[in-house]
Amino acid sequence: MEKKKPRVVWITGASSGIGKALVEAFALRGDTVIASARTESKLNELCRQISTARGTCEIITCDVQSEASVFEAVKNILELHGHIDVLVNNAGVTYFKDFMDTSIEEFDHVITTNLRGTFLTTKAVLPAMLQSQTGLVLNILSYVVKEVYTKSAVYSSSKAGVEAMMNVLRSEVRRQGINIVNVYPGAVSTPIWRQNQLEKFGNQMLTPEHVAEMLYQVSIQPPSLMVEEIILRPQGGDLQVS
DSSP, rough: OOOSSEEEEEEETTTTTTHHHHHHHHHTOOOOEEEEEEEEHHHHHHHHHHHTTTTEEEEEOOOOTHHHHHHHHHHHHHHHHSSSOEEEEEEOOOOOOOOOGGOOHHHHHHIIIIIIIHHHHHHHHHHHHHHHEEEEEEOOOOOTTTOOOTTHHHHHHHHHHHEEEHHHHHHHHHHTTEEEEEEEEEBBOOOSOOOHHHHHGGGGSBOHHHHHHHHHHHHSOOOOOOOOOOEEEEETTTOOOO
């Protein structure tokens, strides 16, 4: 079922990987996409490419670790467009390290970006959604929540925290027209992996485009249908990449 009118879609972590593919998937089908990341250079190039293909893409710098940055971004989006229909919480970081080798600074960076960042963006967007009694929040988690992956203790805990937080939020807002969807991709071929890992395992991974296409299709389902979870995995199953 296709949507009938353009929506305002805010995608965080939009400069590469799944975020970039999501911008393309939504914008090229007529939505007004607000692409955000910490730096502008890659976003500018992405939006230029989309504009020539008749999509609608705007950029806004935003560091999801910063409360001030997040709330300023939302304020600017609402001033320009009046509403936000879809939020995609995609910004995320990780370090592929054993638990004992992970520094406190790295722990703080992962938790602040992945868990606190999702809390901040969602908290900033929700008041407008609740006022209009409609909205969709897509959270890009990871299959690490469902399965044990070594060298991912902190990343796994950050994503598990988002899962728990969003499951509670879904229960709190579902009767007010807000859909909360948790997405669990398996290994996806993105720059989060080292080059040697992509060369060795890349052909076994999901592509960002496949993930983005699935999420777009979920986003255009009727409001009466709530998709709560999406698990996307490579055909061959788990990839214990090291």
